[in-house]
Amino acid sequence: MKKINWKNFKHAVIATDVVIFTVIDNELKVLLIKTNKGPFKGKWVLPGGLVNIKESVDNSAAKHLKNKTGLSNIYLEQLYSFGEVNRDPLGRVVSVSYFALAPNKEYQFKTTKEYDEIAWHSINEIKKLGYDHEDIIKLAIIRLKSKLEYTNIVYSLLPTEFTFTDLQKMYETILERKIDKRNFRKKILSLDIIKKTNKKTIGGANRPAHLYKFKNRKLEVVEII
């Protein structure tokens, strides 16, 4: 990794930061890394980094996501650009933030020289983060909640096959409210966005549940809730 002397920059530089969400045990989590250098040494921050002059900003976000977490091919969309003058104590950095959604799996996260810890954090247990990254996460949560209500984006948090209860719990966790089971099933089925497979869950100490799949695993605008 080439060392960067920020003081050499006469102009604002551009970075990308990615808020990566997943849901584990009915809790919304965000992926953070613990920096071991710079003014926020020892603090948890969002994965991200500078935008190379030869890559698009979107590519930069995808690249940093991949490099720091190993994740790729997950849902990624631009969130907002943070451009306050003093948001980075080392220089003028404008951050184009992104938010990403990952299904809950056993990921093998990498560490590098810049950080030696990387972990999921419950959004309720986030302490003081470096930079303005708490603001970024807050905004990302608002965006996520909102998109959940008017798109099928939830598919990107679920595995390919899931039960109706999995789906409902996802909404309940993120929207932080209970939803009536019968009304929920009625609504989702009427939207014609998922289809029943001929498989069922096995091994539970109770009645097996049908497994469903999304008909389209790409973003669609649908009034879900």
Place this chain on the structure above:
Amino acid sequence: MKKINWKNFKHAVIATDVVIFTVIDNELKVLLIKTNKGPFKGKWVLPGGLVNIKESVDNSAAKHLKNKTGLSNIYLEQLYSFGEVNRDPLGRVVSVSYFALAPNKEYQFKTTKEYDEIAWHSINEIKKLGYDHEDIIKLAIIRLKSKLEYTNIVYSLLPTEFTFTDLQKMYETILERKIDKRNFRKKILSLDIIKKTNKKTIGGANRPAHLYKFKNRKLEVVEII
């Protein structure tokens, strides 16, 4: 104006571009300037410019808005950041775009060395613009339509006092559909966001209309339509 040699930049630089909307004669218009230099000489483009290292990105947008159009204190919000590598033929420029809303008035626009024409353009009559500014405008229109439906943002396109018909026409123009007059009045009144003044329109060859004011001239989230 200091001359900028783009080739000197080793890193991407940041610019802001502003999509300024108004409604004139039941048409949605956007304010464009005609550049007289650079690769898009003679083309219409959005007002905007580079972000200074000592100003926030938000300030930069407000400043360029003011400098190039004389407009200030109007509604302004960040839209999206455009970061493709080749969007500016002279160098690597990432544009943080904004959209602004102005009531229809007789503005005295300024011209500078960089452009000698500045004018409102109907969004239906926009030809080939410089840069990716058509994309920016398209996105801004989507955002505007959407915000019109779930906020009181329309206040920023109207004068302080307006008739119910003015208000309804604003919606009909931007959303591009007819709205039932009685249902519209019922809905707006039930939201309790405007109040009747004791004035009426004068001089029309017909029954005078009551004038209304917004109770709050700041952004609120309300299900309007």
Place this chain on the structure above:
DNA sequence: CCAAAAGTGTTGCGGTTACACCCATGT
């Protein structure tokens, strides 16, 4: 047989839509 989660319909309410005529003013 018991525990645990899956699965299934009906009713009432409230908000949205559709729809047509009289009113106040200027010419």
Place this chain on the structure above:
DNA sequence: ACATGGGTGTAACCGCAACACTTTTGG
């Protein structure tokens, strides 16, 4: 008197919310 836009109420419909019991499996 007539042309023009201002201003008003009601009924049907539809989507949403509230609500409880039976089924299927494993232990």
